[in-house]
Amino acid sequence: MKPLPLYASLVVGLAILAAAPLYGDNYVVRTAAIVAMYGALATSWNFIGGFTGYPSFSTAAFFGLGAYVGALCQRSGVPMVVAWAIASVAVAAFAALLGGILLRLRGHYFAIGSIAVVELCRLIVSSWSSLTGGGDGLNLPLVQGTPEDLMRFFLMVMLVILAASLLVTILVDRSRLGFGLRCIHQNEDAAAMVGVNTTAYKVAAYTLSAVFCAAAGATYASWTGYIDPTDSFQIVLTVKVVVMALLGGAGTILGPAIGAAAFVLLEEVFWANFIDWNRAILGLVIVVLIFFLPGGLLSLRRRLMPGGAA
Amino acid sequence: MAIYLQTLVNGLMLGALYACLAVGFSLVWGVLNVINMLHGSFIILGGYLTYFAWHAYGIHPVIMLPVVAALMFALGFALQRGLINKVVSAPVLTTLTLTFGLDMILYNAMTYFFTATPRRITLDLGAISLGPITLPVDRLLGTGLALLLTLLLYAVMRGSSIGRAIVAVRMDRMAAELMGIRTDRIYAITFGIGALMAGAAGVVFATIFPITTNVTGIWLGKAFVVCVVGGLGSVPGALVGGLVLGLVESFAGHWFGPQQAMTAGFLLMLVLLLTRPTGLVGVKGYE
Amino acid sequence: MAEPLLSLSGVTSGYGQIQVLWGMDLAVNAGEVVALVGSNGAGKSTLLRTISGQLAPSAGSIRFDGTEIGGSRPDIILKAGIAHVPEGRRLFRGLTVRDNLLLGAYLRTDKQAIADDLEWVFELFPILRERQRQDATTLSGGEQQMCAVGRGIMSRPRLLMIDELSLGLSPRMVEHLGNALVALNKAGQTILLVEQDVMTAFELSNRAYIVENGRVARTGASAELARDPTVSDAYLSI
Amino acid sequence: MSDPILRLEGVSKTFGGLKALTDVSFGLNEGEVVGLIGPNGAGKTTLVNVVTGNLRRSSGRIMFEGEDVGLQKPYQAARRGLARTFQIVQPFPAMTVLENVTAGALFGGGAASVGDARDKARQSLEFVGLAPLADRPAANLALAARKRLELAKSLAMNPKVLMLDEVNAGLNSSEIDGALDLIRKIADSGVTVLIIEHLMKVVLSLSKRLLVLHHGQLIADGPSREIVSDERVIEAYLGQKFAARLKEMHHG
Amino acid sequence: QEVIKIGAPLALTGGLADEGKKQDIVWKMWVEKVNAAGGLQVGDKKMKVELIEYDYQSEGQRASQLAEKLINDDKVQFLFAPFGSGHTKIVAGVGERYQIPTIACVASSESVFDQTFKHLFGTLSPNGGMTTAMVKLFKEKYPETKTIAVLGRDDVFPKSMAEGIAKAAEAQGLTVAYKELYPVGTMDHAAALSSIKATKPDWIYITGYTQDLILARKQMQDLGVTAPIVTMVTGPSYKEFTEGLGKLANGITSSSWWHHATSYTGEGVWPTTAAFYEEFKAKTGGDPDYVHGSCAAAGEVIADALERTGSLDKAKLRDAIAATDIQTFYGPIKFGPNGMNLPRELPIIQVQDETIKVLAPAAIKNADMIAMPK
Numbered sequence A: 001m002k003p004l005p006l007y008a009s010l011v012v013g014l015a016i017l018a019a020a021p022l023y024g025d026n027y028v029v030r031t032a033a034i035v036a037m038y039g040a041l042a043t044s045w046n047f048i049g050g051f052t053g054y055p056s057f058s059t060a061a062f063f064g065l066g067a068y069v070g071a072l073c074q075r076s077g078v079p080m081v082v083a084w085a086i087a088s089v090a091v092a093a094f095a096a097l098l099g100g101i102l103l104r105l106r107g108h109y110f111a112i113g114s115i116a117v118v119e120l121c122r123l124i125v126s127s128w129s130s131l132t133g134g135g136d137g138l139n140l141p142l143v144q145g146t147p148e149d150l151m152r153f154f155l156m157v158m159l160v161i162l163a164a165s166l167l168v169t170i171l172v173d174r175s176r177l178g179f180g181l182r183c184i185h186q187n188e189d190a191a192a193m194v195g196v197n198t199t200a201y202k203v204a205a206y207t208l209s210a211v212f213c214a215a216a217g218a219t220y221a222s223w224t225g226y227i228d229p230t231d232s233f234q235i236v237l238t239v240k241v242v243v244m245a246l247l248g249g250a251g252t253i254l255g256p257a258i259g260a261a262a263f264v265l266l267e268e269v270f271w272a273n274f275i276d277w278n279r280a281i282l283g284l285v286i287v288v289l290i291f292f293l294p295g296g297l298l299s300l301r302r303r304l305m306p307g308g309a310a
Numbered sequence B: 001m002a003i004y005l006q007t008l009v010n011g012l013m014l015g016a017l018y019a020c021l022a023v024g025f026s027l028v029w030g031v032l033n034v035i036n037m038l039h040g041s042f043i044i045l046g047g048y049l050t051y052f053a054w055h056a057y058g059i060h061p062v063i064m065l066p067v068v069a070a071l072m073f074a075l076g077f078a079l080q081r082g083l084i085n086k087v088v089s090a091p092v093l094t095t096l097t098l099t100f101g102l103d104m105i106l107y108n109a110m111t112y113f114f115t116a117t118p119r120r121i122t123l124d125l126g127a128i129s130l131g132p133i134t135l136p137v138d139r140l141l142g143t144g145l146a147l148l149l150t151l152l153l154y155a156v157m158r159g160s161s162i163g164r165a166i167v168a169v170r171m172d173r174m175a176a177e178l179m180g181i182r183t184d185r186i187y188a189i190t191f192g193i194g195a196l197m198a199g200a201a202g203v204v205f206a207t208i209f210p211i212t213t214n215v216t217g218i219w220l221g222k223a224f225v226v227c228v229v230g231g232l233g234s235v236p237g238a239l240v241g242g243l244v245l246g247l248v249e250s251f252a253g254h255w256f257g258p259q260q261a262m263t264a265g266f267l268l269m270l271v272l273l274l275t276r277p278t279g280l281v282g283v284k285g286y287e
Numbered sequence C: 001m002a003e004p005l006l007s008l009s010g011v012t013s014g015y016g017q018i019q020v021l022w023g024m025d026l027a028v029n030a031g032e033v034v035a036l037v038g039s040n041g042a043g044k045s046t047l048l049r050t051i052s053g054q055l056a057p058s059a060g061s062i063r064f065d066g067t068e069i070g071g072s073r074p075d076i077i078l079k080a081g082i083a084h085v086p087e088g089r090r091l092f093r094g095l096t097v098r099d100n101l102l103l104g105a106y107l108r109t110d111k112q113a114i115a116d117d118l119e120w121v122f123e124l125f126p127i128l129r130e131r132q133r134q135d136a137t138t139l140s141g142g143e144q145q146m147c148a149v150g151r152g153i154m155s156r157p158r159l160l161m162i163d164e165l166s167l168g169l170s171p172r173m174v175e176h177l178g179n180a181l182v183a184l185n186k187a188g189q190t191i192l193l194v195e196q197d198v199m200t201a202f203e204l205s206n207r208a209y210i211v212e213n214g215r216v217a218r219t220g221a222s223a224e225l226a227r228d229p230t231v232s233d234a235y236l237s238i
Numbered sequence D: 001m002s003d004p005i006l007r008l009e010g011v012s013k014t015f016g017g018l019k020a021l022t023d024v025s026f027g028l029n030e031g032e033v034v035g036l037i038g039p040n041g042a043g044k045t046t047l048v049n050v051v052t053g054n055l056r057r058s059s060g061r062i063m064f065e066g067e068d069v070g071l072q073k074p075y076q077a078a079r080r081g082l083a084r085t086f087q088i089v090q091p092f093p094a095m096t097v098l099e100n101v102t103a104g105a106l107f108g109g110g111a112a113s114v115g116d117a118r119d120k121a122r123q124s125l126e127f128v129g130l131a132p133l134a135d136r137p138a139a140n141l142a143l144a145a146r147k148r149l150e151l152a153k154s155l156a157m158n159p160k161v162l163m164l165d166e167v168n169a170g171l172n173s174s175e176i177d178g179a180l181d182l183i184r185k186i187a188d189s190g191v192t193v194l195i196i197e198h199l200m201k202v203v204l205s206l207s208k209r210l211l212v213l214h215h216g217q218l219i220a221d222g223p224s225r226e227i228v229s230d231e232r233v234i235e236a237y238l239g240q241k242f243a244a245r246l247k248e249m250h251h252g
Numbered sequence E: 001q002e003v004i005k006i007g008a009p010l011a012l013t014g015g016l017a018d019e020g021k022k023q024d025i026v027w028k029m030w031v032e033k034v035n036a037a038g039g040l041q042v043g044d045k046k047m048k049v050e051l052i053e054y055d056y057q058s059e060g061q062r063a064s065q066l067a068e069k070l071i072n073d074d075k076v077q078f079l080f081a082p083f084g085s086g087h088t089k090i091v092a093g094v095g096e097r098y099q100i101p102t103i104a105c106v107a108s109s110e111s112v113f114d115q116t117f118k119h120l121f122g123t124l125s126p127n128g129g130m131t132t133a134m135v136k137l138f139k140e141k142y143p144e145t146k147t148i149a150v151l152g153r154d155d156v157f158p159k160s161m162a163e164g165i166a167k168a169a170e171a172q173g174l175t176v177a178y179k180e181l182y183p184v185g186t187m188d189h190a191a192a193l194s195s196i197k198a199t200k201p202d203w204i205y206i207t208g209y210t211q212d213l214i215l216a217r218k219q220m221q222d223l224g225v226t227a228p229i230v231t232m233v234t235g236p237s238y239k240e241f242t243e244g245l246g247k248l249a250n251g252i253t254s255s256s257w258w259h260h261a262t263s264y265t266g267e268g269v270w271p272t273t274a275a276f277y278e279e280f281k282a283k284t285g286g287d288p289d290y291v292h293g294s295c296a297a298a299g300e301v302i303a304d305a306l307e308r309t310g311s312l313d314k315a316k317l318r319d320a321i322a323a324t325d326i327q328t329f330y331g332p333i334k335f336g337p338n339g340m341n342l343p344r345e346l347p348i349i350q351v352q353d354e355t356i357k358v359l360a361p362a363a364i365k366n367a368d369m370i371a372m373p374k
């Protein structure tokens, strides 16, 4: 996409979400916040999954760890926003370490390894009861304020995280790092042969894919006020985020966020209107999309406006 | 001492079931390069078919085994032929997302028609005592069936020309076509075999574990672990992987408590992924 | 003269939008060795793929032993008697040499004859007998080529097509394989050979076709072509 | 003569029980063009892989510009100026030709920015004659052009030593002639070149010195003319018929 | 005409679907009955009740989303929390934020109620009461009971029961020979049961969801693991348990919050336990369990508060609920300072001849305890 339309659609998109309180009730605002949250998760995934082409399924691990680190910090008296920052940094460090080990795997094996991380995190958090409360979960101090104010506040926080992840995406896309990641995606051996430090680059991408997830997780924990291992480390979340990114267009700048918005809205519609069959209908939509829009929603633009694509 | 023997036996019996559950998944992954997210639901579907046949008509699970196997083969064959084949050469993420979507549909349908109530077949066959160890007969039967099925599949893969064709297609699709092998049909057969083995595992499981849609994810997770531990795409791989996982869970459960049993399984898998990505008995190049 | 075993007339073919063959005419008589030579990307492999059914011709006719086979499925063409040893050997990893050879006979059901043919391949390439339990892809390049040719023979074809016999092989190995092909032909095997090394190709064949840009540019007896100065200038400078 | 720019001292490489390289020692002098021949599976590609860090040598030393680089990673080799091509060409298929070469200039050639790298990439494309195809996706190139692309990419990395693994295999005579000119041009610009090739025409017309590997051992190292008439080399590699043909050519 | 709106995020699909459906059945029964009688008394008029349910598919995140939707879009005045302590916590958090009174019918862990939420009320009594009395009763009955083995699911309620029983047992002089938790998703208990067998305990106490317990009981049988006393919480409280196990269920003891054999009388649409039982049986063909009882009683709490307040004022309603002190078919309801129903003597039950018998408290006892059949 050319810079101008890109920035324009980015600003318009964020503005539509940010303006939710002006045109909708709390439920709409909440949906906007959820869209922003999933948008941030899918955009994060894009660093490792879209740019680098590593099928990572670690999103839920980063999200859950972010939630737990944030919760633990807050419970020991750290102010909320500081707790979120600590969670992001700590999980990023964790991802960097883990990435160093896990990214030696390729293809399916990497996919499996990254899924195993989610399950392991869940099992460890749930058996380390002395710290995490185990299956009891953790309560967080409820944030004070009217529901409307709170909802707006969390919408704004999620939007900031989304905006930050998109901004970093744009920066990476134009930099050496982005170029190197795309090379790795295409052909890792060849990338190493032209001098790309593949390990460092992959770890960087993996870490970037963690940091915003952790921030979103920590924020989400403060928002709901209660977390437990089963809900924090859900394989379903992980897969959903990947589907969102693919739906929008993996490897593009705005695609994952757009995919997230589309997915969340579809989910809302189906699930409000088809109580018994919402899951199946969503599944059907996924199947249909795979067949008719394999390049994601963004490829639609190219199809509808030949020549309009950049 | 007795407790170790018992733990060993528990582990082996569990392991054989794991092998049976994973072998179809492993084959589909290895040959078609498709991570079949439907596998867990296939197992449960097999279980439900068996349960309702038993519950409504009193048909014994052993009789249902070939019936379920045939039905599931047909279902798998049709799914592959009609849908999955169309994107079979797309990247991992595409096929994974597709089977994930299909799984959502199947899962939803099963929950709708069968409800989430856990079902179980009680055969009440008693137990055999061998000195200090106790062997539950229905589990023993299940273990035996699981092993038999796995070995049968091994024989087919090893000795028959279909088996050779499956391996050939897995390694080089184009060259396989030149041997006169119809790859789309082999794909469908392989996916059918995957579904068949899942269904057969479901029949065996219905007599041992509760059958409910909630557990599809758990079984799918086990299949993953077994594949990685044993090595992808080969029957002996699934067998070794299953037995090892069963033993690890059993002994870890005994030594460190049940809370650590599953953790140990996943840790084992991670360690193996990093040190021996081809799995314990995997062949180089099978990845 | 009787009808040729294989005859192509006006065959066009390609990959999706990209047309590669532009009206090919070619004939192979029973008992002959025919060579196809031509520059890289001229369409030689594409031609073999079209004959063996991996690609469907968009026009023209391919007749084999009196019946039209153009556009049939690979398994049907193989059954009709055409085997194709592909470029780059393409042996199956994870299968032994023996299993690879047996896969060549995948469509056959005559167990005893298969066993005899296997024996014959082992006689032709004794090294394969020694290595029959080894994973085929751990063989050296030349041995792999022998295994690939052997696998082609195992379908008991009436026409054996070999793509790039010598690619990536040492000169010594090429010599060895060449001898084997001559022996095979003596035993009655009809062969269509694609070969980059024109010298080798002319040495092994009775007749040759020179392919350029998806069309036949020259054809004739190999010995004559080898003497033709215009041919040697373009293709024979070592 | 000054010290060799690249020197192998007793390098061995084993895969499990298989000895792919056994105690190989030789040196390449700056600006030299050397051919490396040997039967299939002799270990030629393995040797290149060991030098560029794609494989870790089992023992021995690999000295580049006086420094032991035996433990380097491939990307470090690239940045040091040890470039190579792959026997099976490895482009970034979905990128354009220009982007492919830009990658070389950016990461291996040490360009300061993506813009600079692009400029340098244009120069290399010009040099190998691919400039007209700059905006084509690399996947669409014909084999000869793909091999040229591989060369352009290596050139953009400012290599000091360039190892060419069968860059001419599969090319026809006129394409080979073009490639030969190109390689000569590269060598003339001062780059040390190691050519691996089964096409004796190519090897002999470019290099005055030949190395011969057989079963992982270096069985000969010397002036080309002598090597091709060496009995051991004929026995192991050339075969009698071909050797005779070569001899005939030289006399005729 | 104005209506009273009650919102309920329910698990109608997913892992907790069966439990969710139970809530659904009784709530609908209650609403139907109330509306048939013209509605609830609010001040001097009667108002109809509308129950708005959404399926949250057993996913916590969705439960909170739906609670919010109920409050914002559907403008409900009350919330019924879903099954289980974990999801109750999530929904209660939303209710608290919007100051919407939330009635938790199936959450008994004190940890749910100790967060100083002002709008959360629970109809179950604290599960602390379930352990001490049980140890006491069993020791009385079988004085030779010396050791206990405890195996619990690592989840809010089952875990707190497992810890509670171990503490109560130790306090009364028993030795805890084995105590472990198993993680959610465990499909095989052979290792734990074999270890338990090796300790030869006098009493085996296992907690978990029905599906876990069925599996555990089956494997105990398979592996020849038994003890004079076997307790499974809350297994026999559910008919799925007894139906799923058949004869194998015999002898298993458990505790429950309510049993239909009790006879309470009180206000509300069902004046007596028997009246509720009859109607339920007629409607569904089965016996109600504590989930049914507690959920139906939750409606009565709301009815009572509306009647006393006489208006729909949020703050007044909350205070009125906090001051609840009523008798119902389900028993007395009076909330303690943390919002939980006050402790009372809870039924201890045992499966005998595939039916549920009540062993205690004395007032409703209908059978004597028996040892586990061999």
Ligand SMILES: Nc1ncnc2c1ncn2[C@@H]1O[C@H](COP(=O)(O)OP(=O)(O)OP(=O)(O)O)[C@@H](O)[C@H]1O
Pocket: C015, C018, C020, C038, C039, C040, C041, C042, C043, C044, C045, C046, C047, C087, C164, C196, D141, D142, D143, D170
């Ligand atoms: N799978 C494919 N998809 C698209 N184009 C292809 C494909 N395979 C080959 N081509 C193109 O078709 C043309 C002819 O290729 P072909 O492989 O038939 O040539 P060839 O004569 O066998 O050359 P070589 O000597 O390299 O084997 C080339 O331009 C090539 O790029």
Ligand SMILES: Nc1ncnc2c1ncn2[C@@H]1O[C@H](COP(=O)(O)OP(=O)(O)OP(=O)(O)O)[C@@H](O)[C@H]1O
Pocket: C138, C141, C168, D015, D018, D020, D038, D039, D040, D041, D042, D043, D044, D045, D046, D047, D087
């Ligand atoms: N990664 C590997 N693992 C195991 N064996 C290997 C590996 N790479 C190469 N080999 C073996 O090492 C030997 C040398 O192989 P290499 O590719 O270096 O030969 P080469 O001289 O380049 O042959 P060619 O001329 O056919 O390209 C061969 O026997 C090969 O099978």
Ligand SMILES: [Mg+2]
Pocket: C044, C045, C046, C087, C163, C164
């Ligand atoms: Mg070719």
Ligand SMILES: [Mg+2]
Pocket: D044, D045, D046, D087, D165
């Ligand atoms: Mg090589």
